[in-house]
Amino acid sequence: MLNRQGRPTGTGEGASAEGFTTFTGHKGLDLNEPLIFEIGRGDRTGVDVPDAPKVASRLGGLEREAPIGLPGLSEPEAVRHYTRLSRKNYAIDMGLFPLGSCTMKHNPRLNEKMARLAGFSDIHPLQPQDTVQGALELIDTVAHWLMELTGMPAVAMSPKAGAHGELCGLLAIRAALEARGDAREVVLVPESAHGTNPATAAFCGYRVEEIPATENGRVDFEALKKRLGPDVAAIMLTNPNTCGLFEPDIIKIAEAVHAVGAFFYCDGANFNAIVGKVRPGDLGVDAMHINLHKTFSTPHGGGGPGSGPVVFSEALAPFAPLPYVKKTEERFELVEHLEEGDQSFGRMVAFHGQMGMFVRAASYMLSHGADGLRQAAEDAVLNANYIMAKLQDVMTPAFEGPCMHEALFDDRFLKDTGVTTLDFAKAMIDEGYHPMTMYFPLVVHGAMLIEPTETESRASLDEFIGALRSLAEAAKNGEKERFTAAPHFAPVKRLDETRAARQPVLSYKNTAEPGSVTTPVAAE
Amino acid sequence: MLNRQGRPTGTGEGASAEGFTTFTGHKGLDLNEPLIFEIGRGDRTGVDVPDAPKVASRLGGLEREAPIGLPGLSEPEAVRHYTRLSRKNYAIDMGLFPLGSCTMKHNPRLNEKMARLAGFSDIHPLQPQDTVQGALELIDTVAHWLMELTGMPAVAMSPKAGAHGELCGLLAIRAALEARGDAREVVLVPESAHGTNPATAAFCGYRVEEIPATENGRVDFEALKKRLGPDVAAIMLTNPNTCGLFEPDIIKIAEAVHAVGAFFYCDGANFNAIVGKVRPGDLGVDAMHINLHKTFSTPHGGGGPGSGPVVFSEALAPFAPLPYVKKTEERFELVEHLEEGDQSFGRMVAFHGQMGMFVRAASYMLSHGADGLRQAAEDAVLNANYIMAKLQDVMTPAFEGPCMHEALFDDRFLKDTGVTTLDFAKAMIDEGYHPMTMYFPLVVHGAMLIEPTETESRASLDEFIGALRSLAEAAKNGEKERFTAAPHFAPVKRLDETRAARQPVLSYKNTAEPGSVTTPVAAE
Amino acid sequence: MRYLPHMDADRQSMLADIGVEHIDELFRDVPAAALLKEPITSLPNHATELEVERMLSRMAGRNTPASAVPFFIGCGAYKHHVPASVDHLIQRGEFLTSYTPYQPEIAQGTLQYLFEFQTQVARLTGMEVANASMYDGSTATTEAIFMARRITRRKKALISAGVHPHYVDVAKALAKVSGDELVIGTPELAKGKPGGDYEALLGQIDKTTSCVVVQNPNLFGYVADLTELAEACHANGALLVVVVTEVVSLGLMKSPGEMGADIVVGEGQSIGNGLNYGGPYLGLFACREKFVRQMPGRLCGETVDADGRRGYVLTLSTREQHIRREKATSNICTNSGLCALAFTIHLSLLGEAGLRQLAQFNHARAVQAAERLAKVPGVEVLNDAFFNEFTIRLSKPSRDVVRELGNRDILAGVALSRLYPTETALHDGVVLAVTEIVTESDIEALAKGLEEVLSC
Amino acid sequence: MRYLPHMDADRQSMLADIGVEHIDELFRDVPAAALLKEPITSLPNHATELEVERMLSRMAGRNTPASAVPFFIGCGAYKHHVPASVDHLIQRGEFLTSYTPYQPEIAQGTLQYLFEFQTQVARLTGMEVANASMYDGSTATTEAIFMARRITRRKKALISAGVHPHYVDVAKALAKVSGDELVIGTPELAKGKPGGDYEALLGQIDKTTSCVVVQNPNLFGYVADLTELAEACHANGALLVVVVTEVVSLGLMKSPGEMGADIVVGEGQSIGNGLNYGGPYLGLFACREKFVRQMPGRLCGETVDADGRRGYVLTLSTREQHIRREKATSNICTNSGLCALAFTIHLSLLGEAGLRQLAQFNHARAVQAAERLAKVPGVEVLNDAFFNEFTIRLSKPSRDVVRELGNRDILAGVALSRLYPTETALHDGVVLAVTEIVTESDIEALAKGLEEVLSC
C-alpha cells in the first residue's frame, strides 16, 4: 500500500491478478481516480480571470462570507480526472449497447460539429428575431421533417425529453377536453407501458387504469373496448410497443377510442422502428412524442439532454404549447405569446426547446434523407429479428413471431440454473457488452429486451450472438459462479445497491483519506 | 472460444482471471480489436460521395484495373475501431508520463481549438498573400517570441521537427563556412548526445567525432579544447544536456569554439528547462532548434507532427533558409525566393512549415506570457529535483548535485537483484505509469531519465515517488517475478521485439482467421 | 449510406437466416393500408456530409453570434466564456455515447461525476443534497412548487413578481392540471428594487401557504436578503423556494441556504454551457436532506462493491417513475446529464477561488456599465443592488431602442415588452446583463449608441 | 496560471524538501551573468483564455478560408472534404497526448493503426512496404533520392521537370552537402503534356544514374504511363522514384507499383488532413520489400507477446538514429504520427469503393471545368490527360489575372510565376485543381470571372 509518500488513490486496496498486487492500486491502463474533493483545492484554479476593475460594490451587503467548499483543479489535473473517469464507462463508441427501448445507435460526429457552429451555439434565446432568422429556419426545418414523417399536421418543438413530451401531449388533450366542457378522469395505460406513461398521467391529475395484454404481448382489444367510456380522457399506447411488437389492432383501437370521445396518445419512443415505413398520422394517433435522442440519434450523453417534440392531429393542434415558429412570406417569426382567441395550453419551458438537439437531428435527417431513414428502420428491424432467430433455440423468446426493432426474451431458459436475469446481464459485462434492458417490460418474467439498432454490422451481431449463446450454455451447464459473481473484469465488482438506498450518501463529506468509504450518516 | 456464430475477435484465446475465461476474449472494458483488414470490406464505405457527373474520361488510358485491397468501414464501425484502439494507449491525459528528453507536459485544449479556426486550418499555402495576412502575422508573432525568448536575432520557421531543425542549423553553418571559403570536415558531438545529432552531422557530409564527458556528466572542457582546430566546423551540444544538467562551462565552450572559427550548434530540445531564465543568445550559441512540441506544448500526437524552428546568431542569419516572413509598413510579406545577393542555403520543405503547430505554440505563449513561461521552467526544474530528492536513498542518481528539468538515475540500485532497467520500466506500467526514458543517455549504465514536467501537481509527484520507492524496495527484496514478467496488467504481455526484427512482418497479408498471427515470410 | 453498415447482400442473407424473403414480412403486423410502399417523396433523399454541412452552415450564417458584437442580453441565459477543455472532455465518446448509468459497474465514470456534481450544487446553493439534474430552471421551479405541496400538503404557492415570466408561465400551465393554486405578483419598475415585492409577500404568507417562490438575483437583476422571508415562511409552516438563474452570482453572494431557503432550484447554463438559443440547459435542484424522499429526478449515491471498495450507483429510485409509476415524485427520465458534466468540469476548473474572481469581475464590470449608462441622458438605472444584471428605464419605448441598436450591431439587453407584452407599465424598461465577455469599449459603444438613439 | 498546478506554498515546501531556499539555487550551474533576474520585459505577461482566443481569432479573421469562396488552388496541397469523425477521433487524448510508441505494451493503439497505415499505403502505391510516415512529400522525396544512392551506390539522380519545384529545391539544398548530383529538367508549357519530359529522361538514363524521379500527376496535372521509364531505369540498374502529391488520384489511376516504380513517395495531406497553410502534412514512403533495410523512418511490425498473442512493435530500428547514430539511414525522429492517423481513419472510412468514387468525382468535375474553361476566349487548356488538376495558358500575365480574380473572391489556381519566378516562359500559365468541393456554379463563376478579366 502506498502510504508514506504516495497519495493513496482510488479505493484503498492494491489490485491483484496472477498473484500480483500493485502498490498503487492501479492496474496498467485501469486507473483509479479519487473525487475532485480529494484532489482539488480551494485556492487553485484552472481558469485565469483578469483582475476585477476597482469599483464600489453594489451587492447590497449580500457578500458571501463563509467558504463554499469548492475544490479547484488546474487544467492538467482536470483533463486527467475526467479522462480517467470516462474510461470507466461503457458506450456505443466502444461496443454494441443493446439497451432495449433506449435505441443506442451510432451518433454521427457531423451532428456534433454542426451543433457547434457559432451561428447555432452562440446565440441567445432572447436576441431580436432579425438576428436569428437562420435559427428559426432550422427549427422550422426539423418541424417540417417531423410532420412529414409522421403525417401529422402540427408539432410542438419545445418539450425537453420523451417524458416531457408526454406531458405536453396530455396537457393538450386536457385543454381540448376542457375546451369542449368535457372533464374526464381516467387515462388508460397498458401494463407493459414505460413508467413515464402512468407517471405523466398522474402528474396531469388523471387516474391511471391499466389495460391488460394478451398472451401475445399486445393490447387486449376486447378488454380495452369494454373499458372505454365517457370518463376516459385518453389512452397512452406505445407503438411499436415495449415488447418490441407492432400493435396489429392499432387502427381499430384508435377508432374505438375516438368513438367514445377520448384521445389517442402514442408513446413514440419506438418510432425508430417504423420511420419512413408507417406514418402514425395514418393510424389515428392524436399526439405522439418523438425522442430525438433515440430515433434521430442526438446523443444520449450519459443521461441527457434529450428532446421530445410532439406531433398533433388536427383535433389537438389548436391546443399545442407556445412558443412556435411561423413562416411568413418574408421571414420566420417566433410566436411567444398567446394572442386573442388562442387555445394553446401555454408554455412548457423557458425559451424555445432543445435547439442544440434540433441541429443534431436536422443533420441526421438531412444526411439520411427519406430513403436512408426508411432503410434505417428496416435495418433496425432486420437486426432484431436476426438476433431473435439466432438465439431462439438457446434463450426463450417471450412471444412468438417476428418482432420489430427489439427482441424480447424472458428468463425461462435460466430456470433451475440458479442464474437470474441480473446475473446473466452482469456476465455480459465481462464478455465486453453492455447488458440489455432487464426486467422491463413488466409483463414478462425476468425480461431481457435487446435492441441492437441498425448501426450494428452483421459481424458485430454475430459476435454478440456467439457470446450470448455461450453464456446461455454455460448457465445451463451449471457454471453458476461465472454469473453470480459477475462482473469479474469491470472496474468495480458488483455494487451494493441496497446499502446505497438504505444508508444514502448523496454528497461528499470531507473524510480523512482519499478513496475511503463514507460512513453513512442518514440511516433509513 | 467463439467460433460457430461469433466473429472470433482479437487475439485468439479467451481472457482469464480469477479462474474465469471469457468466451469473447474481451475482459469487461478491455476490448480486443482486429485489424481493419479483418473487419472492413472493399464494397462498404463510410463516406457518401455524390455520383460523378458523366463525362468522357481524360485520364489518358491510365485507369486502374486491379483492385487496391482497401477495406472500408461504415462510420459506426470506424468510430468504434479507433476508439477501442485509443484505449490501448497510455497518454499524458491519463497520467504522469515521465519520458525524459521528450517533455510530456499537458497540452492545453485551447491550443487545439485555436488551430481549428477556419482562418488558420482552411487556408492554402499558395493563396495570394493578400488573403492570408493574418496567417503571416501569426507566423511573425511566433517568430518574434522565439527571438525574444532566446535573445537571438533571426529565426527559421520552416523545419518540421527537432532533427529537421538540426539539419537546418548545420546547413546554415556549412553555407557560412563555404561562403568564407572554409570547408571543414568534422562536427564534434558529446557521447551523451541524442542520436539525431550525429545522424544529422553525417547526413550533412561531416565526420562525427565524439567528445568525452566528465564523471559529472558534463562536457570535458579540457578534452574539447584540445580537439578544437581548423578542421572543426561545429560542435553540437545539448544544453541543458541529456543528463538533465546545465553545462557550467557553456560560455567558455562557445568562446573556444568561436576562437577556432567553428560554430556552436545547440540542441534546444531541453529549452523548456530554461525558457525565461536564460537566453541562449547570451551564451554564445550560433544556432539552436526549438521543439515546439516539447517546450511549447504542441501535442506529441503519438509521434508527431512536431515543429523545429531554428534561431540564429548574426553570423548565421544571412544563411537561413527560405521562405520567411517580412513585416513591412503596410503588410506582412512572405519571401519565397532567393533574391539577388541572398546567401540563404535554400529551402528545407515545401511551403512554409508547420502552421498548425505555430498556432498552438502562439496560443501557449500568449497564455503563459513572459512570466508564465519562466514559472513553467522553474516548476519543471523544481519537480525534477523534488523527485531526485525523494528517491535518492532508494535509487541511484547518476550524478551528484541538483539537476535541471529531469532526474537521471542509473541501475546500480538494481545490482544483484536480477532486475534490469527494462524490467523495472515494465513494472512501472503495472503501477499505472508510463516508464521513463530507458538506456539513454548512453553515458550512464542502465539509464533511467525521468522528466516530470511542470504540469504535474505535488500530489501526482508524491504518488509517483511512492510507487517507485515501493518498486525499488520490491526489487531489493527479491520479488523478481514482479519485474521480469511485467507488465502483468497491460493490454498485452511483454512483446517479442527480437522476433519482430528477425522475421519482419510490416504489412498485413490476408490470412484465414481474424486475430491470428502472421507467419513471417521474410526471414533474415 | 455512411451510417448503415449493411450491404444489400448482407440484408438478403440475413433475411434468409430469419426465414423470410422480404423485409416487409417482418412488418406483417402493420395494417396493410398504413404500410408505405416507398420512401416519403415530400422529403429529399440522403445527402453527403459536405452537402449537409453547407445547408446547415448557410442557416447558421444567418444568425448573429453573441461573440461577434457588444452583447448585453441575459434574463435567464448568460454568455460566459467556457474553457476549451470543457467541450473537449464532454465529447469523449465514453461520456457522449453512454446513457443513464443503469449498469453501475460499467458506468462509474458517469456516476462519479454525478456524485461530484451533486456535492458541488449542494455546496454552492447552501443545501445538503442536490439531484443529478432537471431539464432546466423553469421545469425545476415547477417541480419545486409541487414538491412543496407534497411536503406541506398545502396547495397555495406565492410567486414573487421577480421570478422569470417564462418560469411562471410553465408553473401556470401545469398548475392548471395539478390543482396547485398560484398567487403571482405583478412586477413594477420600482426605483431601487425593480420586481422586489418582498414586503407584499411577507403580508401574504399564512398557514395555507405551501411555499413562497422568489428569484435572486431576480429577473430585473435586483438582489435582496431573503432571511426575513425565510423566517416568515417557516413561522407559517411554509417553505421558501429560491430560484437562481445566474449561478455565477453564488460565487460572490450569500447562498440561498445561508438565508434560510428550503429548496433551491436554478438554471445551471451559466457554468459550462453555451447559449445554444435556449437549450439544452441544465436544471439544478437542491434541498434540505430531510426532504430527499420527496425530490424529483435521479440521485447518485455512494456504496461499496463486492470487494468493499467505494463505488457509486443511482439510488432512492423508489421515488421514480420506472419503479413507482403513477406514484412517482415526477415523470422525469432522461435529464441533462451531459450539461451537468459540462457544469461540473467548468466548476472544478474554476474552483472556489476562480468562481469568486469570476463573480467579482462580473459584478465590477456591471457596476462600471451601470455608472456609465447612468450618465446617458434619457437613461435611468433602477437597481440599487444587483450582481451582473440591472434594469434601466428609457425615455423612449424600449423595444424600438433595442431594435435600433440591433441594427447597429449592438445587442443591448432585453426590452421588457418582449417578456411582458401585456404589462405596458414595463415597456420602457430594458434588462442588461454584463459578464466577463463585456469589454470597456463594448460599454462605451452601448452608451454612445444609446445617446444617439435616445437623442434623435 | 491555469496550466500550472503548484501554488506558491507548494513551491516553498518542495524547495524545503529538496534542501534549498530559493529556486535559483537549482540553477547554480548557469553562469551568473546569463541568469535572468526577472521575466523578459519585451513580451507581455500571461493572458486569459478569452483574451488569447480574441487575439488569435482576430488574426484568423484576416484570412480567406478555402470553404468561403470558389476555390481552385492545388499544386501539392488539396482541399478535400474530411469527415467530421476523423477530427473527432484524432483528438482523443490517448492518441493526441501520447508519443512515439517506445513502450509497446501500452501503445498498442498507436502501433496497430501504424501497421494498418503502412499496409494501406503499400497497397495504394502498389509497393510491398511503407513506413510509418515522414514529415511531408518534399522531404520524403529527398530521402528517396538518398536511399537510391545507398542502394545503387551511384550519385546521379535525374529529376523530371514535372516535379514540384519546392520538392526540387529541398533536394537541391541537401544535395549540396550530401554530394548527390541532381540533373533537373526545365518545365515547358508543352501543349498536351505540360512538364512531361519523359522522352528527354529516357535519353539521359545510363549506368551512372542512381534514380529517375518523376511526379505523377505532375505539377501541371499531366498524367503519364511510366512503364517505359521504369523499364529503362531497370535496364540501367537505376531505380524509378515516383512522387505522388495528390493521393486521391490513386483511387482511379494505375498505381506507380503497377507501372514499375521502385520507391514511391508522396504527400498524404489530401486524405484526412486539412490545408493548414502548408503544414503539418504527411510524408508517405513506400518501396519494394528488398529495399526495406535502407528505408528511412519508423517501421511498425507484427510480433507476439509472452502469451503468444499478436501484437505490434517498432522494428528494424538498427536503421535509425537512436540506435545507429551517424550510420543511420536518416536523422528523422518525430514524424507525422497524428497526420498518419487522420489519413488512415479517412481512408478506412472511404474504403476501396469510396476512394474510387471520390477519385471518379474529382476527375469528372475537373473534366467539366476544363471543358468549360476551354470555351473562354483567351484561355487554352494545355493538358491532354489529367486527373483533377490541369494547366491553362492565358492571354494575359497569369499573376495579374489570379490577383484580380482574388479581389473578386475567386481563388483561381496557382499562377506559375509564383512557383517559377525566373522561368518567364511559364508566366502565362495557371494550374487549377478541381476537387469534390467545387460546384458547378463555382466553375461558372470562375469562367465568367476569367471572361471579364481577360476581355478588359
Ligand SMILES: Cc1ncc(COP(=O)(O)O)c(C=O)c1O
Ligand atoms: C417507451 C418509453 N417511453 C418514454 C420514455 C421516456 O423518454 P425520456 O427518457 O426521453 O423522457 C422512454 C425512455 O426511456 C421509453 O423507453
Ligand SMILES: Cc1ncc(COP(=O)(O)O)c(C=O)c1O
Ligand atoms: C535531445 C534531443 N535532441 C533532438 C531530438 C529530436 O527532436 P525531434 O524528435 O523533434 O526530431 C530529441 C527528441 O526526441 C531530443 O530529445
